[in-house]
Amino acid sequence: MAMLLSAITSNLTRKRFMECCRIPLRRNSYRKLAIRYLNPERPARYPQTLQIEATSKCNLRCPSCPHAREVDQGAHLSPDALRAMLGRLPWTPPRVVLSGVGEPLANPRYFELVDVLAERNIQCQFYSNGTLFSARIGAEILSRRNIFKIEISCDGASAEIFEGLRVGANFQHWRERIGQFMGQAAAVRREQRRRLGMGVFTVLSRTNAAEIPQIIRLSAELGFDDITILDAIPFDEVSASLHVPPAEYADLHPERLAALGRAAGVKVVRLLRREATPPRAHVRCLLPWNFALIRNGGDVAPCHALFSSDKAPIMGNVFQGDFRDIWHSPRFREYRRTSAAGTNPHCRVCPYY
Secondary structure, X not given: OHHHHHHHHOOOOHHHHHHHOOOOOOOHHHHHHHHHHHOOOOOOOOOOEEEEOOEOOOOOOOOOOHHHHOXXXXXXXXXXXXXXXXXXXXXXXXXXXXXXXXXXXXXXXXHHHHHHHHHOOOEEEEEEOOOOOOHHHHHHHHXXXXXXXXXXXXXOXXXXXXXXXXXXXXXXXXXXXXXXHHHHHHHXXXXXXXXXXXXXXXXXXOOOHHHHHHHHHHHHHHOOOEEEEEEOOOOOHHHHOOOOOHHHOHHHOHHHHHHHHHHHOOEEEEEXXXXXXXXXOOOXXXXXXXXXXXXXXXXXXXXXXXXXXXXXXXOEXXXXXXXXXXXXXXXXXXXXXXXXXXXXXXXXXXXXX
């Protein structure tokens, strides 16, 4: 065990490694967990969460997303391509996040993709900007039992802020359509005793920082279970200009936001920013060990935060190679090794890293 920990931690002492990971030294189960996930040479299992991009087309042009500045308008994933992807995997993932850089509901065959997952007893989760919701879309979603979680983007509680950050959206229409769907979902969850998670996904920026309390209350008013608040990732100059500077961050402390959520009746899941830069050899992120993303063209990425930018590292392509070889490739091992050591150059733009 000591030799393995040494290999994982790149010259960290065993005690220092456990401290960096916040793992109690006397808990063998935590030690085993650390070894399972943090061996950069040979992860003990394939990713338990797999994200597959349903489309790279989007009906909005949001300034926080570099896709808004791309000339290429993207492509849809077909059901046959999804079957081919799944057929090339050496394991059956228990759940798939069926979203990518685009708006999943922009794919006219999206629910056929959900059904392909259902054929293999794979649970489905997806993210949507919510602007394409309708009574028909709501009925399609609620008729599919393998959809277990939906997260809807909301970056403002007023039309001015919402429409400025979700360019191309109409706040009033969004609110009416999401309100209608949440009513449908509440009835189905109550009548069928169905466990269908409903969440809000908010990208924090200096534009909407002052409205975060109102967004939390709006999420509760609409009937959502939780709200996830993430910092804008500064991919380029435009997205970097949205980043909330530290001096304006004091009122957004996670504990304060959690208290606001409890008062409103909605759970605030997390706030993606570290209060202080961790030590260099601090294991900062577990995504390289338990997550992979496959774009609609087959490219495999190790992170869902970077894949929509030109900074995204690509580990291989499932249509050109075996996923097993990609997952254990020298490129992926080096990505894990540098991530564990706190020296991964690809992750420098991420506020969490």
